[in-house]
Amino acid sequence: MKHSIALTMPGLAIVLAQVGGVNAQESSLALEEVIVTATKREQNLQDVSVAVTALSEDVLREAQIVSSEDLTQLVPSLNLQKGSNVRQTSFNIRGIGTQSFSTAVEPSVSTMLDGVVMGRSGQAFMRLLDIERVEVLRGPQGTLFGKNSTGGVVHLITQDPTDEFSGEVMGSVLSGDEYRAGATISGPLTDTLGFRLTASGSDVDGYTKNYYDGDYYNGSKDWSVRGKLRWDATDNLSLKWASDYYDAKCDCSVSPMRSIEPYGGNESDVQEVLDRIAPIVPSDENEEVNINSIPATENSQWGHSLEINWDIGEYSLTSITAARGFEIDGKSDGDVDGQPITLLGFAQVGQSEQNQFTQELRLASPANASFNYVVGLFYFDQTVERQFTRSFEIVPGLPGEGIATFEADTSNWAAFGEATWQFSDSWRFIFGARYTEDELDFEFERVREGFPVGVPEPVPLSGQDTDEDDLSGKLALQWDYSDNGMTYLSYTEGYKGPAFDLTFGTDPIDLERIEPETSESWELGLKTRLWDGRLQLNLALFDAVYKDFQSQAYFDPDGIPDCPDDNPGCDPDDDPGGFLLINAGKVSTQGLELDLLAQLSENLRISGGLAIIDAKIDDYPAGVCSDGQKFRGECPDGLQDLGGGDLPFSPDLKLNLAASYTWQRDGFFNVIFNGSVRYQDEVQFGLHQDENTLGDAYTLLDAGVSLQSHSDSWEAAFFVKNLTDEFYPSFIFGMNAAFVPNGYFHRYSKLAERTYGMELRYRW
Template structure:
C-alpha cells in the first residue's frame, strides 16, 4: 500500500511539472529581432558532486543560499537561516549542543556516544559534532543544502543529507570591506575583510567579526539580562600557486564565545515559600511562558566555547585529471551551565552542566578526471576524534529534600533537621550544594574509500554509480563518580556521632528493597548510605558501577551504493531518478555503562525534474522521495522511572515527500524565489523506553513548510540605487504522537501550544552609493513579532515539581553601515 501511494504521488508530481512547463514556455514573450533580451537569470555553480556544475545539471535535491540572502537577513550563522530552507531545522538555542534535522531526520548528538545524522562541511572539510558546527559566518560565498544520503560525495555522517559551506578564496585583486551594525536589545556587530595579493602567485585573505547583545530576557527579580553575550572570530587564508598546475590553500579559524545559557522560563504556579508545588508537576496547570516572568538563581550560568581549526588543501592538475589532498585539524572546548527549574527558589534548585573537550583530525585524498564518456572521482579518507564529556547535575540539599518528599513521601533532611533541632545538635542540613557527574571519553577512528562515476551513455542519457566503504572503530569509557556534597556529608557525620543516625526506614519508600539484606523491609539510613546515594544517576546499572571506570570497544563497517539515471529530453530539461544508501556508525549510551547500539542505515528512493526556461528567466526543480530508515538513534528523556534520565533510543521509520524550488528573474530589477517541502514521516517500529508503542504514528514532523523571497532594486540615476528585500517562511503544525508530551516537544496545553504553525517575515532596505563603495541598510527580522513556545524542559517535572519552557526570539531591528573597496 505504501508503494502504491508513493507511486501515485510521484507520478502526479512529475506529470504536473511536465505538463505545466511547456504551457509556461509557450507563453514566453520573445523579443523582436535585433532587440535581444539582455536580462538573464544568474547561473549558480555548485560543487555538490565534487566537480563544478550548474545547479540545473545536478541530479540531487539541492537548495543554495547565496551571499545576498545572508546579507539581507543579517544572518550570523547557520541557525539564522534554517527557516528559509524547507525541510531543514537547526536547534541552536544552545550553540554548544546544536542539532540538525533534514527531511525529518535529526542529529541528536547530545552525548559523545553518538554521531550526527546530518553532516556539516566547510570547504569540503567535515565539521564534526554539533558543538563545532554553528560558528559565525566569515566570508561565506554560498551554502549548499543537499537532501538525501551523500556518502559517496561528501563522506561521514550524511545519512540524511549534508550542509556544505563554501567560503571565498584569496584572490588576485586588492579588496576590503567593513560593516558596522547596531540594533535593539543592545545589538552591536562588526565585521571586516581584507584581500591582499602578494605578487602574481600568492594572496592573503583576512576576516574578523565581533558581536554582542544585552539580550531580550531579564530576570524579574534582579533586572539583570538572562541571555546577554558576546563572541568574536577571525579567519585567515593563504593561497599559493606553486606552479602552473599546483595550488596550496592554508586557512585558520578561531572563535571565542561567551554568553548566558539559554533562559528557562518557569511555567508552574508556585505557592509562597517555603511551600513547594506538587511532584510531579501537573501539565493542566502550566502557564503560558510567552510574556511570563523569568527567574534564575544559577551562579555562573554561562555558555562558552573556544574553537580553533586549520585546513591545508593541495591540488595538482594532471593531463588526465586532478589530485587533491585535504588535511584538517579542529578543536573546541565548551561549557554550558543551564537553568532547569525556572525559579529562584533554593528548595527547587536544579541545573545541568555539559562540558566537552573535542579534537579531530581529517585526511582525504581525492582523484578526479573525465574523458569523452566518463566523469569520475575516487578517494580515501581517515578521520580521528578524541573527545571527553562531563554531564553534571547540580541540586541543593533543599531541593534533594523536596525531591525525596515528592518521590518517596519522606522529606529526608527535613526529618533529620527536626531531630537535630530537638536535641540541640549544632548542625545545618539545608543550603548545601549537591553535585552529581557522569564522565565519558571516546577515541574514534574511521577509514573510508569511495568512488563516483558518471557514464555519458548518449548525448541525453547519463548513468551514475557510486560506492563507499566505511569502517568505524570506537573506544568508549564511562565513569559515574560519587556525588559531591562535602558540607552536607560532614553535617550527617555529626548527626551519626550524636546517635541520630542510623535510622531504619522502609525500603519501599526509597525503592531500595534490593538492599534489604535481612528481609525485614527496613534499611539503615546512615551517613555512609547517604554519601553513596544519588538522585540524577540512580538507575541500577549506574549505581552498580559507582566509582568504577567501564570500557568498551566496537567496530562497524558498511558498503553504501548510489545509483542515478538522468535524462535530458531537451537542452532545458533534466529528468532523474536515484537510489542511495546512507550509513551512520553505531555508538553508546553515555549514561549506561556497556550499552552499545547498532549502526543506522537508510535507503532513499528519489525521482525528479529540473527545468531552465531561459526565455521566461525561470529555473525550477521538483523531486519526490521515499526512504526507509532503520536503527535511527535519538536522545530521549526516559520518564518511566521516578527519576528521569536521558537514554539513546533506536527506532525504524519511513517517510515520503516532495521538494520544490524555483527562481524567477522577473525583470532587470526584480528577482523572486520560492521553495517548499511536503513530508509524511511515521514510525515503522518504535516502542519508547517508557513503554509507549509509537509504531505507525507520526514522528512529529510537520507536513508542509515553505519559504519565499523577493528583491527589487530601484536605480536612482547618479545617486546610486535602492534595494528592498522581503522574505517569508512558514512551518506547518507539528504532528504529535502519544509520546510527545513526555518529551515536551509537541502538544496542546491549556494556555499554549507546542508545534503550532510558524511564520517569520524579514524585511531589508539598502541604499548603495553610485560607486557601490558605501551602503546604508535598515532591517527588521521577524517583522510581525510572532512568538512561539519552542519546547519544554521537563527534567525537573518529576523531580522537584517544576517545568520550564523555551520561547522563540522577538522582533529584531537595526541599521548597518558598510564600506568596501
C-alpha cells in the same frame, strides 16, 4: 498523494521540455548560473542530480542571515533542533536529526566547512564569516562526501583570496542593544601568493527579564577570525592554507514557564509554585522568569586545513588535510527547577573537549568525457572528552556529589567514488559506492563525594570497544530532456556508525553497543529553466526509510512488559531505570520540495521554497515518555508505543517567499526594496508526542530597504525582522514533577519578537 505526484512527474517533464524547447536563445534578463560543488566538481546547479539548495553571499546579506542557525529561514527542509546549549543543538533535514547527544554518537546531519567535516553537531553553529555560499544537500550522502550521513549535509564555503587588492568593513546596530562589526582585507602578496584575512564580532544584550535580580538574560558575545593563503606554485599546482578561531559566551538558555495545570488533586502544589515565581504568569508568550541560578556557557573552536589541487594532464588530484578542535565550558547549567529556590539541592554542570584529524584524497577524471568519475579515500580520527558533575542535597545539611569522566575515541576510514556514464546525448547513468570501516572505544570513571543519595555507585576506570564495516551505494538515471531542463530518479543508501550510551549514569560493564543506523532513499527530481532562462524551478519528490533508528527510551526498574528480544536496552532486570540509548526501530520520511527563482523584470526578482514533509515513526514499541505524561499517568509502565507518531522538529508544511525590487536612480545610488514571508506549520518538539509540547503554526514577515552606490562601493540597509511581532517558541519541554508538577517551559530566540536595525558596508 505521494503516488499521484510520482505518476505525473514524467508527464510534467515532457510538457516543460516542449515549453523549454521554444527558447532558442536566453534573454538579457536570464538568470546567472549557480555553480556548486555537490558532486565534488564545479558544476551548474541545474545539471546536478541531487536535491541541493545553494545560498549565495548576496542572498544571505539581503535576508540578514548572520548565523548558521538562521539558515533554516531560507531552506524549508532544514530545521533547527535547539538544545539548552550548543552541544545539544543540531540541524534536522527532511525530519531526520540527531536524537541523542551522547559523547559516543555520530551526528545524523553532517556539517562541513570548506570541505572539512565537523565531528560534532555543535561545531556548525557560528557566525557566518565571509561566506561565499552555503550548500544544503538533502537526503543521505556518502558516495562523494568524506563522511557518510543519514540525513544530509550542510556545507559552509568561505571566500578565497582575490587576485586584486580589495576589502570591506561593516557595522550593524539593532534594537535591544545588539551590535555587529566585521572587516575583510584580501589581495596578492606576490605574483603567485595571495591572502585573505577576516574578523568579526557581535554583542547581543539579554532579552529575557529575571525578577529575581532584575537583569536580562539570553544575551551573547562572540568574536571570530579567519585567515587564508593561496599559493599558485605552478600552472598545474596550487596550495591553500586556512586557519580560523571562534569564541562565544552566553547566559543561555533561560527558559520561561509556559504552563502549569493542576492534575490529580495537586492544586496546592501548583499554587505553591505560582506563589514562588510571582509576578510571573505562565503563558504561551511568556518572556519572563524568576530564577536564582543563571546558565553560563562558553564555547570555542579552531581549525587548520591545507588543500592541495594538482592537475595531472586532464585529471585533477585533491588533498585536504585538516585538524579541528571544539571546547564547551558549561560554567553553569542554570536553573533546573524554574524557581527562585534550589529544590533538593540539585545542580549539574558539564564540560567537553573535542579534537579531530581528517585526511581526504580525491582523483577526478576529465569532466567532459562520456565516462567520468571521482574516487577518493578518507580518514577521520576523533577524541571527545567530557566531565559531568551532579550534586544533591536530599537531606538538609548532607550534600552529595557525583563526578563522571568519560572519553570516546572514534576512527573511520573509507573508500568512495561516483561515476557518470553518458550513454546517449540526453541520458546519463550515475552509480557510486562507499566502503566504510569504523572503530569506537571509550573509557569511563565515576566517583562520589559526600552523602551518596541519588548518585549511582562509584565506577572504577573501565571501558569497551567495537568496530563495524559497511558498504552503501547509489544508483541514478538522468534524462536531459532539453537544453533547459532535466529529470532524474535516484536510489541512495545511508549509514550512521555504531554507538555507546555514555552518560552520567552509564554502567560500562553491562553497556550494550548500539547498532548502526541505515537508510534507503528514493528521489525523483526535476530541474528546469523556463521563460528564456528567467525562471528556474526545481522539484524533488522523496521517500526514505531509516532502520535501527538511534534514539532514547525510558526503562523502569520494576520491569518492562513485552520487551523485544532484539532490543539490547530493554531488560526487565535493569536497575536502576532511566533513559537509555537504543535502536528504537524504524522511521520514514516522504514529501515534496520546491525551489523557485525568477527574474520577473529588469528590476524585480523573486525567490522561494516549499517543503511538504511527512516524517513518521513507523516502529518504536518502547518509546520515551515526557515528564508531564508520566505525572498524568499516561505512561503507567514508564514507556509507550510511539508507532504512528510524528518525528520531532519537522513541520508538515514550511515555505518562504522573498522579493527584491531595485529602483534605479540617477546620481550616486540605487534603492533596493526587500520583503519576505515565511510560514511554518505546527511542530512537535518531542519524540514522546506530548500534546503540550506541540508548537502552533506561525507566519513571519520581514522587510527592508537598501541604498547601494552604482559602483557597489558602499551600501546602507535598514531592515525589520518579524514585522508583526509574532511570538513563536524554538523548543517546548516538560519539567520533572519533583520540581514543577505538570509544568512546561519554552525557549525562544530574539527573532520571536519584532527586531529592527541598520547596517553599513564599505568596499574597495
